[in-house]
Amino acid sequence: xxxxxxxxxxxxxxxxxxxxxxxxxxxxxxxxxxxxxxxxxxxxxxxxxxxxxxxxxxxxxxxxxxxxxxxxxxxxxxxxxxxxxxxxxxxxxxxxxxxxxxxxxxxxxxxxxxxxxxxxxxxxxxxxxxxxxxxxxxxxxxxxxxxxxxxxxxxxxxxxxxxxxxxxxxxxxxxxxxxxxxxxxxxxxxxxxxxxxxxxxxxxxxxxxxxxxxxxxxxxxxxxxxxxxxxxxxxxxxxxxxxxxxxxxxxxxxxxxxxxxxxxxxxxxxxxxxxxxxxxxxxxxxxxxxxxxxxxxxxxxxxxxxxxxxxxxxxxxxxxxxxxxxxxxxxxxxxxxxxxxxxxxxxxxxxxxxxxxxxxxxxxxxxxxxxxxxxxxxxxxxxxxxxxxxxxxxxxxxxxxxxxxxxxxxxxx
Amino acid sequence: xxxxxxxxxxxxxxxxxxxxxxxxxxxxxxxxxxxxxxxxxxxxxxxxxxxxxxxxxxxxxxxxxxxxxxxxxxxxxxxxxxxxxxxxxxxxxxxxxxxxxxxxxxxxxxxxxxxxxxxxxxxxxxx
Numbered sequence: 283x284x285x286x287x288x289x290x291x292x293x294x295x296x297x298x299x300x301x302x303x304x305x306x307x308x309x310x311x312x313x314x315x316x317x318x319x320x321x322x323x324x325x326x327x328x329x330x331x332x333x334x335x336x337x338x339x340x341x342x343x344x345x346x347x348x349x350x351x352x353x354x355x356x357x358x359x360x361x362x363x364x365x366x367x368x369x370x371x372x373x374x375x376x377x378x379x380x381x382x383x384x385x386x387x388x389x390x391x392x393x394x395x396x397x398x399x400x401x402x403x404x405x406x407x408x409x410x411x412x413x414x415x416x417x418x419x420x421x422x423x424x425x426x427x428x429x430x431x432x433x434x435x436x437x438x439x440x441x442x443x444x445x446x447x448x449x450x451x452x453x454x455x456x457x458x459x460x461x462x463x464x465x466x467x468x469x470x471x472x473x474x475x476x477x478x479x480x481x482x483x484x485x486x487x488x489x490x491x492x493x494x495x496x497x498x499x500x501x502x503x504x505x506x507x508x509x510x511x512x513x514x515x516x517x518x519x520x521x522x523x524x525x526x527x528x529x530x531x532x533x534x535x536x537x538x539x540x541x542x543x544x545x546x547x548x549x550x551x552x553x554x555x556x557x558x559x560x561x562x563x564x565x566x567x568x569x570x571x572x573x574x575x576x577x578x579x580x581x582x583x584x585x586x587x588x589x590x591x592x593x594x595x596x597x598x599x600x601x602x603x604x605x606x607x608x609x610x611x612x613x614x615x616x617x618x619x620x621x622x623x624x625x626x627x628x629x630x631x632x633x634x635x636x637x638x639x640x641x642x643x644x645x646x647x648x649x650x651x652x653x654x655x656x657x658x659x660x661x662x663x664x665x666x667x668x669x670x671x672x673x674x675x676x677x678x679x680x681x682x683x684x685x686x687x688x689x690x691x692x693x694x695x
Numbered sequence: 696x697x698x699x700x701x702x703x704x705x706x707x708x709x710x711x712x713x714x715x716x717x718x719x720x721x722x723x724x725x726x727x728x729x730x731x732x733x734x735x736x737x738x739x740x741x742x743x744x745x746x747x748x749x750x751x752x753x754x755x756x757x758x759x760x761x762x763x764x765x766x767x768x769x770x771x772x773x774x775x776x777x778x779x780x781x782x783x784x785x786x787x788x789x790x791x792x793x794x795x796x797x798x799x800x801x802x803x804x805x806x807x808x809x810x811x812x813x814x815x816x817x818x819x820x821x822x
Binding site: 357 | 702
């Protein structure tokens with residue numbers, strides 16, 4: 283194939299996988315071969331080439347995309363890859379920042395170094411390229427500063443009053459069935475019909491959708507393809523994934539304080555007359571500083587928090603749970619015995635319990651669930667194993683939730 | 696999350712210098728002997744990676760920092776032509792880098808073309 287492949291590279295603390303997949307879906311809706319590389323694997327034209335994320339999988343996807351005549355390759359780029367020089371080897375035609383918040387400080391050492399890693403994507407942007415930024419994100423202004431002056435900028439915003447953005451969500455309404463987005467009358471907003479109806483739930487996905495729209499627009503995809511791609515997208519496994527709509531059970535990859543906060547705020551809006559239960563833990567051998575922060579966020583935003591094991595790896599799981607519990611207590615939550623969920627309707631909210639076994643924790647939370655409640659099972663999302671020591675044990679939050687719902691006769695639509 | 700702008704700009708430039716291969720220490724270059732993967736962005740056959748074109752560092756030059764560590768302190772002095780405070784002597788800006796206001800690049804530096812140093816990591820390195 284003679285035509286050069288255009289690279290759309292997406293980075294950000296949260297939203298990379300969804301945004302990358304949304305862009306690929308737009309490409310498919312335009313009638314082209316879609317190719318994407320994400321942390322979940324690599325696909326070309328619907329064919330899954332790999333579920334691994336190593337260099338070999340990437341180069342195979344690249345070759346296959348070229349063989350199949352793809353015009354665009356959508357690539358999720360992590361800060362670790364960028365710190366090791368990925369963008370120098372594969373500079374982007376379109377670079378996207380989805381969000382920026384605390385994460386991976388164990389690897390990068392400081393927020394500045396973490397952002398500096400992400401900056402590599404924008405500093406190396408190709409001639410004629412476009413950088414897509416969130417106008418509401420402070421870190422985006424810094425990345426804009428290091429982006430070569432000759433490259434185009436495209437901004438999105440979820441603030442109705444934003445004056446400088448190219449695509450603005452003027453109003454967002456989220457229901458259990460989906461999210462309706464009213465677009466401000468910018469040129470692209472008008473071209474998209476002034477409104478989007480997403481199957482995805484929540485404002486975080488609206489930001490991802492706006493970023494994807496700007497990226498696709500920069501590459502010349504039509505407003506019709508963009509709209510079709512955004513509205514037909516069913517979501518990414520483990521990203522605020524609905525396991526059951528009534529009662530609402532959600533599996534989410536949120537594993538940072540910021541992401542957990544967003545997901546819990548969304549859960550609250552979806553439970554206007556019910557309780558919000560959060561089930562989560564924190565990974566071992568990763569940023570320890572976020573553990574009490576996540577405990578605090580959960581205790582502030584959920585009625586009940588069930589602390590459980592994530593991927594403890596070589597760390598003592600008890601110590602990890604203790605560090606999260608410290609954050610819960612700091613937020614004013616009280617600790618209850620592990621069997622307290624059985625008496626949830628008799629007890630005051632703002633409480634937390636510890637159930638180290640993830641399966642037992644999910645089972646206890648779902649058994650306590652009423653139809654108007656929402657349970658957010660956070661941290662592992664799509665993952666299919668749990669790392670304990672150096673061993674990987676089969677573990678899927680979705681499978682555990684389905685099993686628990688069936689066991690207590692609550693598996694609805 | 697609070698970001699120190701000046702620290703960020705220096706680290707962004709330094710990370711770019713290290714990852715593009717224009718800042719090396721006196722030891723063997725990273726991935727010595729390896730070629731970038733075939734395909735987009737790779738140099739033509741026979742072309743040497745960018746780091747091989749760099750002159751050997753002067754004796755006494757500090758080694759590069761590890762990822763996640765701050766840049767070496769006290770190596771370049773404010774006011775020195777071409778020097779960015781906190782950056783090592785011989786440091787060169789990466790392609791596309793925008794210097795802080797008032798900074799002028801030293802005579803003779805050149806931005807290396809993209810895709811020359813080492814082997815590309817996978818885009819989705821473990822997080």
